[in-house]
Amino acid sequence: MFRRAQRRIVVPFLLPASLLLAVFFLYPLARTVQLSFSEFTRTGRQRFVGLSQYAELIGDDQFLASLGHAVVLALAGGCMLFPPAVAIAWAFHQRLHGERVFRFLIFAPVVLSVAVVALMWKFILHPTLGLVNPAFAAIGLGDLVPVLLGDPRTALLAVAFTAVWHGIGIWIVLTTSGFARLPADVLEAGRLDGAGEWTLFARVMLPMMRDLFRTLTILWIVQSLQAFAFVFIMTGGGPFGSTEIPATLMFRVAFENAEFGYAAAMGVVIVVLLLAAALGLNKLLKRDDLEY
C-alpha cells in the first residue's frame, strides 16, 4: 500500500535530473553521431559524407597516437599518483605531530584553479627562466635534464606530473577514508602478535582496501581523460604531437580546422571504446556495491 504511494513520487523526483541529462548530455550525444556523417567547410557549410570520415579515422596516425597518449597518461599518472597518495594517507593515519600543516600544504593545490597550476608549472619547467633546469645547471648536472616540456620523450610525463600534483590531495583524502574504515581491533590484534607497521600495512591494510583501490582506479582513468586543461595550457599538444590527447585533438580539429564532423567522429569512436571497456568493468563496479 505504501509501496504504491511511494511510486507516485518516482517521476517527479527523477524528472529534474533526467531533464538536464537529456538536454545537455543525451541529446548532444545523439547529435554527435549525426554530425559525424557530415563534412564541414571552414565557414560552416556541411555536406553528407556517410561513413567516410570513420574510414579516414582508421588511418589517422594523429588520432591513434592520441589514444595511445591517453593510455600512457592514465598509466604513468596512476603510477605517479597512487604510491605517494597511499603512503601519505598511511602517514596521516599515524596521527603524527604537525599533520595539519602537511595536510594543508599537500591539499592546497586542489583548490587552486587548474589554469593557475598549469601556468605555474609551465613557467617552473621553463628551460632558462624556470626552476628545474637552472637548478640542475647550478649544480653542474644541466646536461642530464632535457627541456622537459620541449622534449617529445618527457613532455607527456611532465604534464602527467603536473596533473597529479594538482589533484593528489583529493586522492589522499579518499584513501585516508579507507584507512579510517579499517577495523581497529584487527590492527590491534596484529600489533599484539608482534607484527611490525610495515607488515601490517602490506599484509593487512592494503588487502582490506582492495575494493576501494579498484574504484579509485576507475575514477582516475575517467579523470585522466579530462586532462585537457593541462595539455592545452602547458604544451598545446606538442612537441610534435607527443602530448596530444583525444580531447585536445578534437578541440583543435573542431575549432582550429573547423572540421566538426571529423571531430564528432572521433568522439563517437571514443565513446564506443569506453563503453566497451565499461562493460568489462561493469561486473567489478556491481560487486563494489556502489561505494567509492
Added chain:
Amino acid sequence: MSHRRFGALALVAAGALLAACSGGGAGGPAAAGPDPAAWRESITGSIEVGVLPAEGTPGRAYLEKLAESIEAEHPGTQITLTFANTEARPALEQRWRSGDGPDVDYGMFDGTVPAQQVWADDGFLLNLKPYLDAPDPATGKPWSSSFTAAANGFLTNPGDGGVYGVPSEMSTQVLFYNAGMFEQLGITPPRTWDELMATTAALKAKQVDPIAVTGLFQPYMGMWSDNLWLREVGWQKANDVLVNGKGHITDDPGFLAGLEKVQQLRDGGAFIKGFQGTDFTPAQALFFQGKAGMILMGSWLASEMKDVIPPDFRLGVLPFPTVAGGKGDQQAIAAAPQMVSINAKSANVPLALEWVSRLTGTKVQAERAEQFGELSGVVGVPSPKGVTGIDEVVAGASALVPREFAMTGTKAYEFVYAEVARLMFGEQDAGTTLDRIDQQLRELHKN
C-alpha cells in the same frame, strides 16, 4: 551519382535536426552595404572591433584613444575592442560561423592565399571595392589610391575581383641583430649565408647564443626554411610544389640544400639554449636582453616588444642573407599584410567603415609608424623609427612576396613546419625531413 542521391535523401530525412545544427553561416551573396558616396552621413550605433595588440600594451592604448576620438566625433556611437590575435582566432572564427562575428576583424581575408578567401567567397565579408573606388572627401582621390603597390597585391579576391580587406600594417620577415653588441665585439652584420655562419661562430666564441628562436611555435621555426627556400629555389617554384601540387619537392635539389643549411645551424649550436621549451615572447625578450645575437622575425618585433626593450638597445636589421649559387630570388623579402575586413552582416557598416578608413588613414598610419615601428602599406607614410635601416631593407627588396609561399591555412602548412621543427630539434636530419615532407605532399596532392 547514386552515392550523392543517397546523401540528399538522408539530408531530407534528417530534416529539422540538420537544419538546426548547420553552423549558421551567412550563405549566398552578401547584401549590398550603404551608399559608397554617402555612408559618412550615417555613422551611428555600436560596433565590436578585433584588434591585434593585447590589453595593457601601448599599441592597444593607442587604438583605445582612436576609438574614443571617433566616439566623440559621432555622438551616440560606441566602439568595443576585442583581442583578435593568433591564439584568439579559433574562438572568433567559431563566432563567425555562428553568424556572430565581430563587425571588424583581422585574419579573414588575403587575396594571395587561397585558404584565406573562403569567407569572402561564402558571403561573410563586405565587399569594400565600391568604397575604395569612391573619392575620399579629404583628398578628392579614390581611397584605393592611398595603398602602396606592395600592399595592393594582397587586396583583390581572384574569385570575383572584390576587395574584402585592407592592410592596417604590413610585415616583412627580416633578420634583426643586436647592433650594439655586434659593434662591441667587432662583428660585421652578415649579408650572405657564409657570413652568417662566420657570425654564428664568432658569437659562439664569445659565449653568446647566436640565434634566438622559439621551439613552441612551428611556423616561426619554419621562417628559416621558408627564407632559405626562397633563396634556393624561388617563390614560384616553392608555391607550385607546396600549394599547387605541381611537381615534387625532390625534383629541385634546392629544397634539400635549404634544409641542409637549417641542419648546419642546428649542428653548429646556433640556436639559443633551451629553445625547445621557450615560447616566442620569451625568445624575443631574451634577444633584447643580449642573450642572443640575432633573431629572424616579422617586422612587428619592435612594436610588440616595446615594453621590454632596454633603453640603450640598438636594433639592427638586415634582409635574409643571400645564398651563393641559389637559383631563387636573392633580393626578395617575404611579407604579409595585416588585413582588416568588415562583417557583411554588421548592423552598423558606416561606423565600421569609419573605423577602417581612420585606421588606414595617413595620420594614424604615420603615428603608428613613429610610435610603434609599424610598417605601413599606405603611400606617403614615413618608415618606422627605432628600427635602424628597415626602410633601406624594404626599398632594396626586388619584390615583396607572400610569406609562407601562401601555404597558410592548408594541410601542407601543418606538416611542413612540423617536419622542419623536427629537424631543428635534432629528431631527424635534412634528408629524412625532405623524404617525410615529400611523402606527405604526395599524399595531399595525390601526385
Added chain:
Amino acid sequence: MSTDAGAGRARFRPFHLYFYVLMGAFALAAVGAFAWIVNSSLKTDVEFIGSPPFSTTTSWQFGNYAQAWEAGGVGAFFGNSVLVAVSATVLGVFFSVLAAYPLARIRFRGSSLVLSGFLMGLMVPWMVTFIPLYLTLRDLGLLDSRLGLVLVYATYNLPFNIFVMVGFMRTLPVELEEAAAVDGAGPSATFFRVIMPLLGPGVAAITIISFLNNWNEFFYALVLIHSEDRMTLPVGIWQLSQAATYGSNWVTLFAAMLIAVAPVLLVFAFLQKRITEGLTAGALKG
C-alpha cells in the same frame, strides 16, 4: 570515523621519520612553487627575463598587484567562478539527491535502465559532446551566458553524485520508511523529514567534490564563454596569460594568479578540517 577520535597525537617512533621525509618533500614542492611565483610577481618584466630565476627581486614591484587588479579583471573572474561553481553545485547536488532516492529505495519498472543511463555519464568523457552542446546552447540562447554554464556543470555533476548517493542511501535501513508510513506520513514527507537528515555525510562529500570539479572546470568554460566579463577564473587566467605573452607582461600575470588564489587558500585554511572530514565521513558505508 576513527575510534580514537579526540585522542592526542601519536608518540614519536623512529619509522615516522620516513613519513616526515615524504610529506616534507611534497610540502616543500608546494612551498617552493609558491615562493617562486611570489618572488617573480615582485620583479619587473625586464628583471624576470634578465636575472637568474633564483635571484630574489631587487625592485619589490608591489604595483604589479594594483595593475593586475585594475587591468586584469581578476575580481570579475573570481566573482563569476564563485557564482557558477556554487549555483551548479547546489543544483547538481539537490537534483541528484532527489533522483537517487527512488533509484535506491523504490522498486519500479525501468529503474535499472534509468540508473545505467545516469551512470553512462560517468564513463563517457565530458568533452566528446562539445560540438552539439555548443549548438544546443546556441539554439536555447544560452551560449556565452553564466546560466548556460551552470546548467552544463550541474548536468555533468549528476552521474557521480547519483552514483555515490544511490550507494549511500542503500545502506540506510529499510524500516525507516515503513515506520514513517505507519505514522501516516506521505512518501514526500518521509523523504524530506526522515531520509534527508540522514544524508549529511554523503551530501557533504558530493558537495565538496562537485564544487572542486566545477571550480576547476576549464574546457567547457573555454568553449561556451567568450565575453570577458562572463569568464570564470580558469579561462580568465588563461586569457590573461595570452595577453601576458603578447604584451610580454608576465609579472602582472603572476600577481593576478596570486590574487586569484589567495582567498581560496584562506577559506581552505579555515575549512580544511571540515572539508577533509566531510570527504572522509561521506565515504563510510553508513
